[in-house]
Amino acid sequence: MKSRLILVLGLAASVACSNAMAQKKYGPGATDTEIKIGSTNPYSGPASAYGVIGRAESAYFKMINDQGGINGRKINFISLDDGYSPPRTVEQVRKLVEQDQVLFLAGTLGTPPNSAIHKYVNAKGVPHIFVNTGATKWGDPKNFPWTMGFNINYQAEGHIYAQYILDTKPDAKIAILYQNDDYGKDYVKGLKDGLGDKAAKMVVAEASYEVTDPTIDSQIVTLKASGADTFFNVTTPKFAAQAIRRVYDMGWKPLHILNNVSLSVGSVLTPAGLDKSVGLITAAYYKDPVDPQWQNDPGFKEYAAWFKKYYPEGDIRDAFNVSGYLIAQGVVHVLKACGDDLSRENVMKQMTSIKDLQLPMMLPGIKWNTSSGDYFLIESAQLARFDGKEWVRFGKIIGK
Amino acid sequence: MEAFLHQLLSGLATGGIYASLALALVMIYQSTSHINFAQGEMAMFSTYLAWSLINSGVPYWWAFLLTVAISFVAGVVIERVIIRPVEHAPVLSIITVFIALLVIFNSVAGWIFTYTIKTFPSPFPEQPLFGNRFISSHELGAIGITLAVLVMLFLFFRFTPLGLAMRAAAQNPVSSRLVGVRVGWMLALGWGLAAAVGSVAGVLVAPIVYLEPNMMSGVLLYAFAAALVGGIDNPFGAVLGGFVVGVLENLIGAYLIGTELKLTVALVLIIGVLLVKPTGLFGRVFVTRV
């Protein structure tokens, strides 16, 4: 008797299901109750400072799930550790795609790790979006239609600085300090391309450092000795703080351009010394969580509330968290736009039809725009000068 | 010329950093005949301890002394609890234990203190000495403290019965035991001392490179190089090796090959030194008895 009842119920349920299926479309990893998303981040190893980005993303999705998920579906965000090692990224991504069957990948971090899976995900037709690096190759819809980057690309940012130098200091003598990897070299290329023919004459010194170097003092000495009056600082937070402090302590007073990666007031400028950071120029596109000008901003307040409730173990001063937050918000935006058609094709379609999206933690006026021919998400930024307390934006928004 | 002088002095300053950790490496080598790969991470952890103390209002020098004392005890405990069970294991197993300690300390530090860089106070004045722009007061002070630690260690090993017993226990445990040296405790003391010296290194390095969980991993590489160049069983050699590596690295990077192969050339030079002097410039020569 009882078994018959179960049978009937089961039948009814399956009928209900197939009715629903008529309107809904599901790719792998998506069901009525769940959407599986995959990601890789360095939680271990020498690059683990970036691990907070993955943790911030997870914390944001937790909030979304607590609020009922997206159209009733909970987000199952599977973020795996790759230790910033490309072979492990390949392995983890294959696990996500083949075993866990995620709908798509979002926020996979680092140029070398993503280069390793670039071809694989495109052959498999898995959306590989909000790729968390600024290499230019993530915006190549013809050859790699499934891959889209998140950051403003490093070369474009380099262009912005080049334009600024050409406009304000056309006879500048530029010294460059860069990290000896794809990230550093992309910035240098962007700046030189932006300077055009004048690059050979204007760039008077270049020095690189390895992430394993304890200090960059020697490089700064070399750069200062070149007689440069403009310093392009392409470094990650620890080295940026060291460089800002060292440049000041040596009495070198160049026009100091700091790359966006290290604009964090809390985790870079404060350790370097706020007084020593006066006059720094950068291209900003999101709100720095320590910058006093945003303390009463509704977008930031929302961020701070989320941080307090869902991410208490994090350090709010660390600006890396903002990129995790933005990526997670971007994913939520795309999923909402997908509605009930959660196929991989539709994810890509929605990803490429973002129109004038202004997220609360982005700077006012900096909007996200994509199309089937334009795979670059963030393409504009605004120059800002540090006045000892906050980043003061100036000039118009540059880029699209 | 001014730039050259500057490179030289800045090389000495970074050399001082390498020297301080190399001293801890030599310390543990002298008392246990092992190279401790976790030495840098232990020093980093001690530095976080000092940072926590200072942040909770303990005055700098008290925090410094407390950290050194706690690190000493922690070193003894690590030897007793973690190293003792594998004391007689092959050297490779012991290296594996060191690597395990390294990853544990690194990961736990990141977990507790996050990876955001932290400023660490210096006991020395902010203004450089004599108004020079080449070397900061802290860097000079750090070199001074390193040299003082060196002299203290030298006196300890050379002139105290305990120091003698420790050296004996490391070099010939069997005979030492026969003459009444408590070899097990000597090894534990060696660990304690190395951890204490390491904590001093950490506290001196942190104001220069900022405190974060990976603070010491780069320094450790160069400390190895320093110990190799100077001789891994000679504290004077290791400290001198630190300065040599720091200066050479700067001069090579600035004047010879540029920064892109700086590390490589520094390492090639070290191997070159070893070819001429296989036990480093001041290392004891191996004598094999049949």
Added chain:
Amino acid sequence: MIEAASTAGVPIPRYAGLSVRAWKAIGFAALLGAAVALPFMVSSYRVFQFNMVLVYAIVLLGLNILTGYNGQISLGHGAFYAIGAYVAAILMEHFGWPYWATLPVAGLACFAFGFLFGLPALRLRGHYLALATFALAVAMPQILKYKHIEHWTGGVQGIVIIKPEAPFGLKITPDQWLYLFTLAIVVVIFVVGWNLLRGRVGRALVAIRDHPIAAEAMGVNSALYKTLTFGVSAMFTGVAGALGAIVIQFVAPDSFTSGLSINFLIGIVIGGIASISGAFYGALFIQFVPNFADQISKAAPWAIYGVFLLAFVYLMPSGVAGFVRLAWMRMRGVRYRRDI
């Protein structure tokens, strides 16, 4: 050696009418059969993982010959692995070579490089050698990025390799094919290694490790053996590097950091020093345990990994292979004699 000593002079025990040797042969055949069947029984992601296990097993055998049997501690085998990988990638990318043809070249290049590195290494002892080889591993990524060879190495961007398809119209996936191809190479290399180590050469290596002066006195050309061992060890590692590059389909400087070399050393210690079968146990450890640690804790995966390391070293002081050997001897009722 313990086995040889414990069975000498005693009537050979038989189990179910077969000698231990016959049982061993059957065991090996069964294992090989299982290894061949494996890719057809698990998902292609697992096939890929086991393929990497095989690749690491070759490295660990090579490293074990040098470090385990010959006593020369190398913390720089990641560098040889990188050279093998780049040789394969460059030959495929710039010269259009088929993937299989790159393996001998990668092996030979690494043999030459290892032999040359072995010459100065002769002068170094113990920790000095360990740290000098570590220096090589540390410098490797920087060398690979160097701008004047960027044209060949692809610089920081690395080289993407195309995955080979199964030949002869075989109806199997590229993953399965590559696994079987790797397995065939593993069999060849392990047979070569086994023959090398159990005979005269193996005894000479162990003699040099344990009693260098006595070995010299007995006419073992220690210098030649040591440098050749360095070469052969690097050669195995280079072949593995080439295979690894083909399996991963990508080489970049960041794939070959000093952490890789340390992982290899961990592999031979966990697997069992101076043990051939230990290479497989070690390979399984370095392939699977980091992922396992990541699953336990996102907050501090390395801490979990470290605890695993400690647990293995404490519980199996002579590696998994030693543990298995002991268990096997217990099972056969051979008492472990401490005096051997």
